[in-house]
Amino acid sequence: MQQLATVLLMLAVAGTASAQQDWRLEAASARVTHFGQEGRGVQSQADVRRDADGVPRGSERIDVAQPAMRLEVQQSRRARHVVDLLVDVVSAASADALDAVSRASLWNEAVTLGIETQVDATEDDHLQLRYGMHLEEPLKGGFGGLGYRRDLAQDNATVELRFDFRIDAFDPLTIQGADLGFVRRRTILGSIAATQLLSPTTVASASYGVTHQFGVLEQTWNSVPIAGTDRRIGERFPGRRTRHALTAGLKHHIAHTRSTLGLHYRFYADDFGLRAHSASVTAAQWLHRMAFVRVGYRVHQQNGVDFWTNGAPPDAIFIGQPRTSDSDLARFVAHEWTAKLVFFTKREADLTEHFYLSVGRYWRPRLRVTITAAGYERRF
Amino acid sequence: MAPGEAAAVTRFLLLVVVLSGCAVVRPYEREHLTDPTMTDDAVESASMRKLHTSREGAGGGDGAPAGGGCGCSN
Numbered sequence: 001m002q003q004l005a006t007v008l009l010m011l012a013v014a015g016t017a018s019a020q021q022d023w024r025l026e027a028a029s030a031r032v033t034h035f036g037q038e039g040r041g042v043q044s045q046a047d048v049r050r051d052a053d054g055v056p057r058g059s060e061r062i063d064v065a066q067p068a069m070r071l072e073v074q075q076s077r078r079a080r081h082v083v084d085l086l087v088d089v090v091s092a093a094s095a096d097a098l099d100a101v102s103r104a105s106l107w108n109e110a111v112t113l114g115i116e117t118q119v120d121a122t123e124d125d126h127l128q129l130r131y132g133m134h135l136e137e138p139l140k141g142g143f144g145g146l147g148y149r150r151d152l153a154q155d156n157a158t159v160e161l162r163f164d165f166r167i168d169a170f171d172p173l174t175i176q177g178a179d180l181g182f183v184r185r186r187t188i189l190g191s192i193a194a195t196q197l198l199s200p201t202t203v204a205s206a207s208y209g210v211t212h213q214f215g216v217l218e219q220t221w222n223s224v225p226i227a228g229t230d231r232r233i234g235e236r237f238p239g240r241r242t243r244h245a246l247t248a249g250l251k252h253h254i255a256h257t258r259s260t261l262g263l264h265y266r267f268y269a270d271d272f273g274l275r276a277h278s279a280s281v282t283a284a285q286w287l288h289r290m291a292f293v294r295v296g297y298r299v300h301q302q303n304g305v306d307f308w309t310n311g312a313p314p315d316a317i318f319i320g321q322p323r324t325s326d327s328d329l330a331r332f333v334a335h336e337w338t339a340k341l342v343f344f345t346k347r348e349a350d351l352t353e354h355f356y357l358s359v360g361r362y363w364r365p366r367l368r369v370t371i372t373a374a375g376y377e378r379r380f
Numbered sequence: 381m382a383p384g385e386a387a388a389v390t391r392f393l394l395l396v397v398v399l400s401g402c403a404v405v406r407p408y409e410r411e412h413l414t415d416p417t418m419t420d421d422a423v424e425s426a427s428m429r430k431l432h433t434s435r436e437g438a439g440g441g442d443g444a445p446a447g448g449g450c451g452c453s454n
Contacts, residue, residue, distance in 0.1 A: 031423045035431065066430075070423050086426060156404050189440070200409040203418070211440040243440050244385075253412040260417035268438040269385055276438035284417035292417055302438050329437040338428075342416070351416055358424070362431065369431065375423065 024380070026080065027072040031375035035064040039367030041327035042310045043222040045175075045232065055310045056225050060327070060367060063091045078120040084132075086112045110136035114143070124151040130164065141168035145189070156197045162209075164189040172216070175223050175234045185215040201253040211243040224325045227311030235324040243270040258286040262296075273306030274329070280336075290344040297337050304331035327367065334364035338371070352379045 037060060040049070044058025051057060071083045088110040114132035121127050128147030134140070145164030152159065166187040172180055191209030198204055217239070223232035249264040262282040269275050280298035287293055307322040308330050316323060338360035345353045353376075360371035405413075412418070433439030 029421070029423050031421075031427060033427050066427060068423050068427055084423075084426065086430070088430075153404055154407070187440075197405040197410075197413065200405050201412045203413060209440075245438075245440065246388075251418055253415055253418055255412050258415075258417075260415065267388075270438075272437075274437050276436070278432075278438070286417065294417065300432070300436055300438070302436060305437060326437075328435050334436065340424075344416075354416075356421075362435070367435070369435070371431070373424070373427070375421070377421070377423075 022074065022076055024074045025071065026074050027377065027379045028070070029375065029377035030067070030069040031373055033064075033066040033068070033371065033373040035062075035066065036370040036372075037062045037064070037367070038369075039327075041366070042225060042325035043235065043327060045223055056230075057366065065089045080118050082116045082118070084112075084114045084116075088136075108137055110134070125149075126151070128162075134168070138172065139168055139170040141166055143167075158195045160193045162189070162191045162193075168215075170216075175221065175232060183216040185213065185217060187211060187213045201255060203251050205247075205249040207245075207247045209245050211241075211245075213241045213243075214239060217241055218324070219326070222324065222326050224309065224312045224316070224323050226314055226316065229314070233312060233317045233323075235326065236320065236322050237324065238272070238322050241270055241272055243268065260284040268302075272329075274302060274304065276300065276302035289347050292342050294340045294342070295338065298335070300334040300336075302332060305329045332364045334362065336360060336362040353377070 039060040040057035041060045042055060042057055044060055046059040046061075048056045048058045066086070066088050068084075068086045070085075073081045073083070075081060088108075090108045090110070112132065112134045114130065117129045119127045119129075126149040128145075128149070130145040130147065131143070133142045143164060143166040145162060147160060147162040149158055149160040151157075166185075166189075168185040168187075169182060170185075171182050174180065189209065189211045191207060193205070193207035193209075195203060195205045216237075218235045218237040222235040224235050225232050245266060245268045247264065247266045249262070251260060251262045253260045260283070262280075262284075264278075264280045264282075266278040267276070268278070278298065278300040280296060282294060282296040284292055284294040305324065308324055308326075310325055312323050313319075338358060340356055340358040342354050342356040344351050345355075356373075356375045358371070358373040358375070362369040362371065429439075
């Protein structure tokens with residue numbers, strides 16, 4: 001694997017260096033999103049109230065402001081770079097949790113900067129080099145990866161291979177206030193993806209990927225109630241997790257009505273015992289020469305991890321078995337709808353600049369998220 | 381992954397290979413495939429992916445950057 005990585009890197013450098021330099025901004029896009037979340041979860045220690053069934057549930061109320069941008073830069077005829085920046089400003093991320101040395105429970109800012117360099121080794125062979133970082137109190141991480149895409153049959157099909165790794169480091173406190181020292185979480189991802197034109201109006205896509213993680217995988221501030229008491233202990237995960245995901249998608253344009261329909265399905269399985277199915281459908285319709293609307297619906301069903309509990313046994317802290325009360329890892333069915341209105345600034349012969357407004361709603365038992373966004377894109 | 385699920389993955393990948401030979405669309409026939417309604421917005425996709433991976437335990441595994449790189453346990 002190391003040799004393959006070296007060869008890919010050498011090809012990428014050669015491709016970049018040999019071509020005539022011609023730096024040019026190809027596209028710029030920006031988006032600001034607000035997520036307003038209301039809900040209650042067993043893992044939260046904020047404003048805990050007991051349900052009718054006696055289960056203690058704390059508030060999961062948060063607001064997230066998320067500015068994001070992407071720049072696409074052409075370096076030469078064969079090399080280009082895509083720069084992605086995603087920022088999350090989260091209020092009350094873990095309200096009322098123990099917070100002796102950080103302000104993470106009050107406001108938490110997270111920044112992810114990623115760069116992908118794409119090099120055309122030949123007309124049909126494309127190499128990718130990815131690298132970036134993630135900063136978030138109390139976590140810092142770096143990531144990198146390599147990719148290869150092959151265009152087939154006059155660009156009617158593509159096959160893409162990706163290999164990525166991540167290293168996250170953080171200095172957690174337990175919910176009792178103990179400092180465990182510096183810990184790490186490592187993640188290795190591999191995937192294969194394919195697209196295929198089925199007709200002049202239809203394109204299909206599919207992918208399979210595997211992710212292996214090891215190290216400290218649990219959060220440091222989630223808590224698990226001890227059954228029959230008001231006491232809590234920290235959550236605990238196994239030290240390794242392997243995830244598999246399979247996706248399939250189809251998009252079809254109806255030229256007569258100027259509409260587009262999209263279908264997408266994803267199956268997920270991991271060795272925590274979690275199985276999930278996600279399906280979505282989208283429909284887009286041109287309203288005018290300069291505007292279209294897109295609506296979507298998504299449903300997600302998951303069965304929950306094997307060690308999820310709403311009340312750990314009193315001796316759990318001594319046993320050290322995996323345990324979590326995180327509502328995100330429980331059994332549930334989630335629904336989501338979205339609507340987006342896109343305005344172009346010029347007529348259809350020159351669709352290089354547009355604005356959009358988007359709204360949506362995500363909900364599942366005891367959790368609701370309202371999504372509002374505005375965005376802009378310009379291609380040069 | 382259970383044996384039954386591995387078999388399903390294998391069948392799915394075979395289906396993809398079979399489908400890959402089904403048509404050749406010439407470059408001059410691709411006008412509708414480049415319609416803006418057929419294209420995903422990468423920034424929007426990243427934002428919505430983060431919504432899902434930070435609220436559902438089933439993130440990652442598909443080449444997308446989840447399962448690490450965030451303070452969430454998903």
